[in-house]
Amino acid sequence: MFHSLPIDSFVCQTTHCPDFQQSGRQNVKFRKFYGPQKRRLLRCRTCDTEFSETRGTPYWGSKLAPAQIDNIIDHLTHGTCFSSTAALTDCHRTTAAQFTRLAGVHLQRFHDLHSFVGEKVEQAWDFTVVNPRSKFVIKGQVGARTADLTGVLLSEARDRLADPQNLVLFTDGYLPYQSLFPELFGSAWQPPRQGKRGRFPRRTYRISRRTAHVRIIKEYSGKRGLTWP
Numbered sequence: 001m002f003h004s005l006p007i008d009s010f011v012c013q014t015t016h017c018p019d020f021q022q023s024g025r026q027n028v029k030f031r032k033f034y035g036p037q038k039r040r041l042l043r044c045r046t047c048d049t050e051f052s053e054t055r056g057t058p059y060w061g062s063k064l065a066p067a068q069i070d071n072i073i074d075h076l077t078h079g080t081c082f083s084s085t086a087a088l089t090d091c092h093r094t095t096a097a098q099f100t101r102l103a104g105v106h107l108q109r110f111h112d113l114h115s116f117v118g119e120k121v122e123q124a125w126d127f128t129v130v131n132p133r134s135k136f137v138i139k140g141q142v143g144a145r146t147a148d149l150t151g152v153l154l155s156e157a158r159d160r161l162a163d164p165q166n167l168v169l170f171t172d173g174y175l176p177y178q179s180l181f182p183e184l185f186g187s188a189w190q191p192p193r194q195g196k197r198g199r200f201p202r203r204t205y206r207i208s209r210r211t212a213h214v215r216i217i218k219e220y221s222g223k224r225g226l227t228w229p
């Protein structure tokens with residue numbers, strides 16, 4: 001069943017790699033088949049590590065056959081309790097419980113990092129604005145990562161906030177945030193022109209003292225040395 005997945009749908013599973021769980025980087029290559037089930041061993045060209053195609057999934061490291069794991073997860077996702085799932089799929093109750101956790105972790109990771117639309121051809125970002133205190137999702141968007149869609153997400157999030165003048169926004173190093181933040185959360189200000197003739201200088205945006213934008217940029221050097229400037 002694993003062979004149906006194309007190589008470029010896999011992502012690096014090595015946590016210190018700059019391409020860790022990043023899709024669309026063309027860094028994962030086929031290395032060889034291994035083991036009795038002829039699973040594929042993959043190699044990441046960025047960090048030069050090898051990993052199984054099942055790494056990071058509930059199939060990894062399990063002695064059960066993939067079909068039996070599918071069967072267990074199928075029962076659990078349809079609301080069958082642990083003991084009934086165990087009886088129907090010929091496994092132990094604790095095994096059924098363990099797969100609930102493994103599948104849950106795998107899906108959460110998949111959801112957090114990336115999602116695909118259509119035929120897995122077009123990569124899409126899952127943008128979310130979350131209130132860190134309440135964990136409420138303020139706004140979400142899915143689509144290609146462009147300045148336009150980022151602008152839509154931020155302006156919709158701003159409209160949903162009771163006080164958009166009193167916030168700290170944390171983002172990653174995606175550049176459009178830099179210009180969008182003052183435009184959407186600041187107030188427009190027209191600088192006066194020099195003298196009485198000529199053009200007015202370009203409009204700028206002022207940010208209130210209670211509002212701030214923090215960009216968190218992770219830097220890697222080789223396999224280690226992660227810094228958060």
Ligand SMILES: [Zn+2]
Pocket residue numbers: 012013014017018019020044045046047048049
């Ligand atoms: Zn890697």
